[in-house]
Amino acid sequence: MTNVVVVKRNNSIISVECDGHTGYGVEGEDVVCAALSSIVQTALLGLLQVVGVKVDFKVDDKKGYLKMSVPEDMDLRTRRECDIVLDTMLLGVADLNQGFSDFVNLEVK
Numbered sequence: 001m002t003n004v005v006v007v008k009r010n011n012s013i014i015s016v017e018c019d020g021h022t023g024y025g026v027e028g029e030d031v032v033c034a035a036l037s038s039i040v041q042t043a044l045l046g047l048l049q050v051v052g053v054k055v056d057f058k059v060d061d062k063k064g065y066l067k068m069s070v071p072e073d074m075d076l077r078t079r080r081e082c083d084i085v086l087d088t089m090l091l092g093v094a095d096l097n098q099g100f101s102d103f104v105n106l107e108v109k
Contacts, residue, residue, distance in 0.1 A: 002036055002064060004093055006108045012079060013086040014070055016040060021064040022103040032100050033064070036093065043089035044068050051081045 002022045007015040018040055024032035047053045047070065057068040070082055090108070097106040 001103055001105055002033065003105045004036075004040075004097070004107070006090060006093075006106070008108065009072070012083050013090065014072060015068065016043070016086070016089070017067040019063075019065050022100070024100065024103045032096065032103050036096055036104060037066075039089055039092040039096070040066055043085050046085040047082060051078065051085060053078060053082060 002018055002020045005015075005017045005019075006013055018036065021027070022030055022033040022036065024030050044055060044057060044066070047055045047068070053070055053074065055068050055070055057066070059066045070086075074082070093104070093106055097104045
């Protein structure tokens with residue numbers, strides 16, 4: 001199972017941590033794990049390359065681990081752009097959690 005922890009402050013996501021492989025299918029053919037990875041990694045790329053925010057992140061593909069944190073000291077426009085990317089990511093993760101709750105656990109703090 002993959003545990004996803006999303007931390008919010010002032011109604012904005014400030015960090016996301018994904019830990020573990022979903023176990024839905026054989027490694028390399030696990031469509032749930034691939035979907036989750038795509039959603040979260042696309043959000044990370046969006047923050048880095050579209051919004052242009054310096055995100056602190058760590059990835060370990062073998063362990064199925066990704067953690068990212070956005071800076072909290074940004075202007076309102078940049079914060080809003082981060083919110084759009086991260087709130088969209090959360091919708092995708094929540095949808096996977098709803099359909100595959102035995103394989104994706106979601107906690108929003």
